[in-house]
Structure formats: C-alpha cells, structure tokens
Amino acid sequence: MAIDTGDRVNDINIQNAVIHVLDMNAEEPILNEYALDLTEDTYMFLYKHIDKIFKSDNLVPAIFNDERNIVRGISEEFLNGLEGNLIEISKELARQLFYIMKENIYIPSCDLIVTLIYTDQGPMIGILKLDYVNSFTHQVEFNDDKIAVGLIKHCAALPGSSQRIKQAAFIKPKKEGQKFDLWVLDDRKNSKKEDEYSANYFMNNFLCCSQISDSRTLTKKFINAVEIWTRSNITEDAGKAEKVRSTVKEELINKDSVDIEELSEKLFSNDTDKKRGFEGFIKSNGIEEEIKLDKDYVEKKLKKVKIKIDNDIDLTIDKESYNDPSKFEIQHNNDGSINMVIKHVFNYMEK
Structure with a gap:
C-alpha cells in the first residue's frame, strides 16, 4: 500500500549551513569549524540546489532501518532540541560518510554541505553531496611584454546552480505516527565497474534507510x-x-x-x-x-x-x-x- 506523503515541500528558508571537504586522496576529511557566511550569492546558490531537489521526480520518501544508525541518532537529537549544534553534527556526518567512501575507490570525492532549513512542513536537516565537476577558467600571462591568455582546468569545482546534485537527503524531526522519516535523492548513474556497495552506499550504508512508495x-x-x-x-x-x-x-x-x-x-x-x-x-x-x-x-x-x-x-x-x-x-x-x-x-x- 502506497503512503500519502501530502504535497511536496514548497517554502524553503535556509537558517544555517556548514561545508566540509571529503577528498578520497586524503587520509582524513577536512572538517570546517565555522558555519558558512550566507551572503546573498551563497544563499541563492544553496536555495536553487535545494529547490531543484525538492522538485525532482527522483526524490523519494524513506524510513530509517531498525538497526543502530549514527545519522538517524544525531539528527533526531538535534532536531528535537536535545543535543548538539549544526557545526558539530555536520562534522560527525562528514566523518561517517568519508569513512564509508574510503571503502570503495569508485565513490567520487566531494564537498558535503549540511544545512538546517525551515519549510512549510517543519524544520529539516539537509545533507547535500556535491561531487566535483570539471571547469575551466582563463589564465593571463605576460611573455616579453605580450599578453598570453590560456585555459586552466579545475578538477574540484562544485556543480553550478544550473546543474543537478545527484545525492541528497532531508531528515524530518521524529514524530509519533509519521509515515516517513526523510526525503532522499540518489540519482547517481552507476558505471559497469562499480559493485553493489558503491552503487547503493548512500542509502544503504550512510543513511541506513529504505525507500517507501508514495503516489508519485x-x-x-x-x-x-x-x-x-x-x-x-x-x-x-x-x-x-x-x-x-x-x-x-x-x-x-x-x-x-x-x-x-x-x-x-x-x-x-x-x-x-x-x-x-x-x-x-x-x-x-x-x-x-x-x-x-x-x-x-x-x-x-x-x-x-x-x-x-x-x-x-x-x-x-x-x-x-x-x-x-x-x-x-x-x-x-x-x-x-x-x-x-x-x-x-x-x-x-x-x-
């Protein structure tokens, strides 16, 4: 039987956000000690990505599995006002995802953004995995008083507002009788080289949740x-x-x-x-x-x-x-x- 999840999220207000670097070539994640400065440009960058995710046909409702779950535990404690601040829980979430990523070479490096948002359906913790994309910028040099303009490739650029984030989750506060616990986007296109672990790690190993059916x-x-x-x-x-x-x-x-x-x-x-x-x-x-x-x-x-x-x-x-x-x-x-x-x-x- 499919559940009725009601209307999708429409009103989004970003309260706070923290970004961490999860580089597969490093031994440890680079964990931020400060929240992002939500300037107008930064706010709109996050807002456009979050709004696009909530409008995606691939966003699905899910429930946490019964076994012990770090993501579930610290998220529920934070959302219910029992423990922690966003910077500290974001660091724990980043550590958890990084160690899972290090188990498989086919999982790409990323920046992880953890954010607190208020919506028309209540507060939520947003987890956005921003896989790196290639981009180019110009480089100006002077050779013998002549201008030489070339291109430089950046291999760790973040997806722009016109591009799509492929993996994200929005966790709701735990309430008695609620039909699902979180919204999940897991839209990576798996290569033939990937095994089942790397193909399904985001939901199965990191979030420890299972998709449930709704009318959409x-x-x-x-x-x-x-x-x-x-x-x-x-x-x-x-x-x-x-x-x-x-x-x-x-x-x-x-x-x-x-x-x-x-x-x-x-x-x-x-x-x-x-x-x-x-x-x-x-x-x-x-x-x-x-x-x-x-x-x-x-x-x-x-x-x-x-x-x-x-x-x-x-x-x-x-x-x-x-x-x-x-x-x-x-x-x-x-x-x-x-x-x-x-x-x-x-x-x-x-x-």
Whole structure:
C-alpha cells in the first residue's frame, strides 16, 4: 500500500549551513569549524540546489532501518532540541560518510554541505553531496611584454546552480505516527565497474534507510512500466502500440486512480495472453492492483509528447497541439502502420 506523503515541500528558508571537504586522496576529511557566511550569492546558490531537489521526480520518501544508525541518532537529537549544534553534527556526518567512501575507490570525492532549513512542513536537516565537476577558467600571462591568455582546468569545482546534485537527503524531526522519516535523492548513474556497495552506499550504508512508495513514485513506475512493456511486446504494429499509449493517457488524465485489471481488460479484451502478460509485468514492477495517481506528476509528464519514429525521426509536441486534430492527427492503416500528420503549417524553422 502506497503512503500519502501530502504535497511536496514548497517554502524553503535556509537558517544555517556548514561545508566540509571529503577528498578520497586524503587520509582524513577536512572538517570546517565555522558555519558558512550566507551572503546573498551563497544563499541563492544553496536555495536553487535545494529547490531543484525538492522538485525532482527522483526524490523519494524513506524510513530509517531498525538497526543502530549514527545519522538517524544525531539528527533526531538535534532536531528535537536535545543535543548538539549544526557545526558539530555536520562534522560527525562528514566523518561517517568519508569513512564509508574510503571503502570503495569508485565513490567520487566531494564537498558535503549540511544545512538546517525551515519549510512549510517543519524544520529539516539537509545533507547535500556535491561531487566535483570539471571547469575551466582563463589564465593571463605576460611573455616579453605580450599578453598570453590560456585555459586552466579545475578538477574540484562544485556543480553550478544550473546543474543537478545527484545525492541528497532531508531528515524530518521524529514524530509519533509519521509515515516517513526523510526525503532522499540518489540519482547517481552507476558505471559497469562499480559493485553493489558503491552503487547503493548512500542509502544503504550512510543513511541506513529504505525507500517507501508514495503516489508519485508509483505513478512514475506505472508510466515507465507501460512504456517498457509496449516497446517489448508490440514491435511490428504501430497501430496497436498507439492504442495502448493513447488509452493509458486517457486513464491518467481523466481518472484519480487506475485499476490494472480493468485497464488490461479495456486494452486486450480479445487477447487473453497479452492481457495476462500485461497485468503480470505491471505488477512485477511493484505496482499494486489499483494505484492512486499523482495528478501533478501526470500533468508534468504529459505536458509534452516526445516521439521517436523508426530510430531516425524525433518529434516533440505539446499536449494541446497533440490533441488538436486541426494541427496533428494519427491515421491508422490496414497493415498495422500509422501515419502521423502535421497539418496547416505556415511557419517552421530548422535547428
């Protein structure tokens, strides 16, 4: 059963922040003894990253595991006003993450920012792992009274406000009856060289938490599972594939929940094998028999329709134009193919 996490965090007020350096080439972390000076530029740098994380579709609710957990313990004591200050708990969090990172060479060096934020859902401790990115800056030299301008590569630059942080957590105060303990973003793309430890260390070994399902994660899983099944099982009949996709979109737009068996019957009433295969595949992806839809995610996901045709044509169409027969139409042919017709074009550009 999926939990209802309510609305995502909207109002964010950064109260304090501390940054530490976790360099995999060093024997110990470089721990800061001072809080960051939250100038206007620094505040906006942090705010934009935090706001982007809370708006990410990959941010999920999680609960702490039952075993002893340093991150959980010191965070709860601090948030409940029992012990510690942000600088001291941030140093302990940095030590804990650094020693975990040193266990595997595939975990990248980073700066760790620990922050206290106030939100419309209460106070939270934010933990942001900022992996280094390469950047370049110019270097000016004078050679025999002539100016020479070159480029210098910086290998330890922080991701800018337009880039995305890949791993972060926001820990809530412990309250009786709460449905989850923290929000987690763990969006690293794992290389083939990485093992299970380095792939899952942030949630499994550092935070010691487990993801739980809410309506957004289940809605996302459902949409992805339908597309994967359609690509794999309807490969030579674009008409049937279009019927699946358009029917599912109608369900997503017009309903607050989707019953998997009812949808399967609507799609494949005359094909028992496909009906069973579709239901089994969707449910094997962790989708319940009936899921409550996250309508905000549906609106965001269906705002634009992105189509790849025969691997060499890409179309991006906004929802209104896609559903407007005076602008765009899908025509079904008797051989299972379809025609996609763009109508009444008065102006176009090449990119």
